[in-house]
Amino acid sequence: ASAVEKRRWTLNDFDIGKPLGRGKFGHVYLAREKRSNHIVALKVLFKSQLQQSQVEHQLRREVEIQSHLRHSNILRLYGYFYDQKRIYLVLEYAPRGELYKELQKCKYFSERRAATYVASLARALIYCHGKHVIHRDIKPENLLIGAQGELKIADFGWSVHTFNRRRTMCGTLDYLPPEMVESVEHDASVDIWSLGVLCYEFLYGVPPFEAKEHSDTYRRIVQVDLKFPPRPIISSTAKDLISQMLVKDCSQRLPLHKVLEHPWIVQNAEISG
Numbered sequence: 458a459s460a461v462e463k464r465r466w467t468l469n470d471f472d473i474g475k476p477l478g479r480g481k482f483g484h485v486y487l488a489r490e491k492r493s494n495h496i497v498a499l500k501v502l503f504k505s506q507l508q509q510s511q512v513e514h515q516l517r518r519e520v521e522i523q524s525h526l527r528h529s530n531i532l533r534l535y536g537y538f539y540d541q542k543r544i545y546l547v548l549e550y551a552p553r554g555e556l557y558k559e560l561q562k563c564k565y566f567s568e569r570r571a572a573t574y575v576a577s578l579a580r581a582l583i584y585c586h587g588k589h590v591i592h593r594d595i596k597p598e599n600l601l602i603g604a605q606g607e608l609k610i611a612d613f614g615w616s617v618h619t620f621n622r623r624r625t626m627c628g629t630l631d632y633l634p635p636e637m638v639e640s641v642e643h644d645a646s647v648d649i650w651s652l653g654v655l656c657y658e659f660l661y662g663v664p665p666f667e668a669k670e671h672s673d674t675y676r677r678i679v680q681v682d683l684k685f686p687p688r689p690i691i692s693s694t695a696k697d698l699i700s701q702m703l704v705k706d707c708s709q710r711l712p713l714h715k716v717l718e719h720p721w722i723v724q725n726a727e728i729s730g
């Protein structure tokens with residue numbers, strides 16, 4: 458099918474299909490752009506809800522940032538349009554759906570599958586950081602699976618250009634590095650921390666600093682209270698990589714290109730085409 462051409466879309470340009478999922482701000486539907494017959498995902502957001510949450514500027518930033526990103530492990534945002542009450546995001550469709558559902562189903566991933574995902578995310582983040590974009594919200598809920606089983610980072614609603622540092626708190630605390638939890642200056646290395654949290658959760662099925670109370674999670678993060686459970690049995694090289702990413706001092710975290718050279722990744726990640 459021809460690329461989804463950029464033009465002033467209206468809802469009439471699409472045939473709407475089944476619901477794909479629901480996010481905090483709205484539902485996502487499978488859709489087909491009539492002219493190109495291109496299958497897309499259409500996220501429907503209510504203006505009223507965006508206004509009362511005062512996040513319009515974040516949405517504008519997401520559309521702006523995404524219009525410059527082209528990477529096989531980043532879900533495309535082709536464009537947007539709006540009507541009286543709603544804003545519609547025209548997104549690349551990820552045929553194998555949401556990673557967090559896959560993780561719930563499998564409980565945890567094999568070391569090969571986890572390393573393959575971590576390697577593709579590291580490559581996508583190297584690409585983003587090269588364009589001075591930090592995602593800041595890397596977590597299973599924002600990861601989708603493409604037709605060949607490859608990971609796609611989605612939802613740049615919390616991303617920023619690195620020259621302006623933001624201290625906005627977002628969503629679950631689990632993935633936030635100490636400097637964001639303590640609301641101090643932060644830079645691209647926040648994504649390295651979140652990748653370390655993700656790697657741990659891929660292998661154990663739970664994030665490393667999970668606790669019943671918010672305040673306990675907060676304390677475990679700022680103290681980097683990192684413990685590896687006895688089950689499932691995980692290689693020492695995997696634990697070594699995680700320990701080099703979950704470091705309080707953001708300048709001491711393993712740089713993303715070193716993540717790709719780490720023995721655990723080299724020995725376990727399937728090289729994608």
Ligand SMILES: Nc1ncnc(NCCc2cnc(NC(=O)Nc3cccc(C(F)(F)F)c3)s2)c1Br
Nearest residue numbers: 477478482485498512515516550551554611612614
């Ligand atoms: N199988 C699938 N294939 C493709 N997509 C699927 N789901 C949608 C994934 C998304 C990609 N990008 C997104 N972006 C936002 O939601 N942005 C957003 C929304 C509200 C407020 C804000 C803000 F204002 F707070 F920034 C920003 S959701 C699924 Br399931």
